[in-house]
Amino acid sequence: MKYISTRGESPSLNFEDVILTGLAEDGGLYLPEKFPEFSQSEIASWSNLNYQELAYKIIAPFVDGEIPKADLKAIIEKSYSTFRHDGIAPLVQTGHNEWILELFQGPTLAFKDFALQFLGNLLDYILDKRQQKVVIMGATSGDTGSAAIEGCRQCENVDIFILHPHGRVSDVQRKQMTSVIEKNVHNIALQGNFDDCQKMVKSSFADQSFLPDGRQLVAVNSINWARIMAQIVYYFYAGISLGAPHRAVSFSVPTGNFGDIFAGYLAKRMGLPIEQLVIATNDNDILHRCISANDHSMKPLIHSLSPSMDIMVSSNFERMLFELYDRDGAAIKQLMEDFKSGEMVLKEEALSKARQLFSSCRVGDEKTLSVIQDVFENTEYLLDPHTAIGLQAARKTRRSMTTPMICLATAHPAKFPEAVKKAGQAKEPALPHHMRDLFSREEKFDVLENDIKVVHDFIAANMSA
Structure with a gap:
């Protein structure tokens, strides 16, 4: 299987190289040349598989034999052995044909663990085989950072530098990152917002001259294809649990960087019968505005109660645009140039396709709080603010009460x-229980100004030999 850039100007890569490359040389994101497709009978035959067994079925075609079958199975098994619930991704019912898919049973209590436990073990395997050392540089709005650190802290061939917006993540999110005191782990509190962190990471991938010879950057943000690939699995797992492929299912996804819901789109494309995909946003609603009004314009970022979604530049939306524009790399390159000036407008054909694939909804802080309260009063189930946004968006846009x-x-x-x-x-x-002592743990991080040279100098000075 070969992987191509969304901007059409970089050479195609194999699986292992695309995992180590992250962002393409032309600034684009990598996608497979073609997606595997599973028949309804094949999906039906998976009904008794556990999560790890199903993950192998979904992931193996993307790896295409580059990693031996036994080794890939071992990587997957190890990745999900750290989860606290035997079901890995359990479902909880909150209403008629309404379900919560609990993606927080991993070691850092967030859905990012599904991809980053896997990516950490995958990198360990590839780098050990190649006898290569790399530098991980990532941006986080809260959850990616702790999940990436937890997944990579034991990787002997990795130095990891995570940028988070100073003072704009929750105390728990910050402590999860900054209380990991390992020589290869470095937390940078950037004096800016998440988009500033993400922009700096992308710029660093475009020009890696600040690194010594023989070192390269590796992405842990969802620009890395492995992140998306691993997330496809839980859509199939949940859908099959509720009767797919013999019945259709729908999903509502709290959305910031578009990676999680893009994985849902891919699950649909690969054969899972998904009736509706709901893009749920907070007041930073660029994706909702784009789908509902063809308004993909930059606005000032709002600091909300759902900070992991406080994002205005959704990196993975470029992958979706590539699909909507029939994989026209030149068109995507032009759209990205347009967006640099603050706004992009989709052509009608692409917008029509997007509206057939997705519903969208914006949910503000006040409504988020009332949903948390109402659901707890009616079910004694406690939602986090991001999940509350997803649930409210589902209730507001839902087309069918007979579809889960x-x-x-x-x-x-x-x-x-x-x-x-x-x-x-x-x-x-x-x-x-495993995190009860979080606030008594030692903490280590560095506050740096929003200046790429300052950050590059810090990375260069703190890499292992």
């Missing part, structure tokens, strides 16, 4: 105690 609606729970409520208390819960949600 699955809302992705992207984080444990204990990661956002301030929002939960504002929603009227007198008692803060407790952290799971």
Whole structure:
């Protein structure tokens, strides 16, 4: 299987090379030349598989034999052995044909663990085989950072540098990152917002001259194809659990960087009968505005109660545009140039395709809090603010009550105690047992100004020999 850039000007790569490359030389993102497709009978035959067994079925065609079967199975098994729930991604019912898919059972209590536990083990395998050392540079709005650090902290061939917006992540999110005291782990609190962090990471991938000879950057953000690939699995797992392929299912996805819902689109394309995909945004609603009004213009970023979605530049939307524009790399390159000036407008044919594939909804802080309160009063189930947005968007846009609606729970409520208390819960949600001592742990991070040279100098000075 070969992988191509969304901007059409970079050479195609094989699987292992695309995992180590991240962003293409032309600034684009990599996608497979073609996607595997599974028949309805094949999907039906997976009904008794556990999560790890199903993950192998979904992931193996993308790897296409580059990693031996036994080794790939071992990587997958190891990646999900750290999850606290035997079901890995359990479903909880909150209403008639309404389900919460709990994606927070991993070690850092967020959906990012599904991809980053896998990516960490995958990198360890590839780098050990190649006897190569790399530098991971990533940006986080809260959850990617801790999941990436947890996935890569034991990787002997990796130095990891994570940028988060200083003062704009929750205390739990920050402590999860900064309390990992390992020689190869470096937390940078950037004096800016998430988009500033993400822009700096992308610029660094475009020009890696600040690194010494023999080192390269590797992405842990969802620009890395492995992130998307691993997330496709839980759509199939949830869908099959609720009767697919013999019945259709729908999903509502709290959306910031578009990677998670893009994985849902790919699951649909690969054969899972998905009736509806809902893009759920907070007040930073560029994706909702794009789908509903063809308004993909930059606006000032709003600091919300759902900080992991405080994003205005959704990197993975470029992958979706590539699909909507029939894989026309030149058209995507022009769209990205247009967006640099602050706005892009989709052609009608592409917009029409997007509206057939996706519903969208914006949910503000006030409504987020009322949903958390209402759901707890009616079911005694506690939502985090991101999941509450997904649930409200599902209820507002849902087309059919006979089709199961699955809302992705992207984080444990204990990661956002301030929002939960504002929603009227007198008692803060407790952290799971393995994290009860989080706030007594030693903390280490560096506050740096929003200047790419300052950050590059810091990375160069703190790499292992």
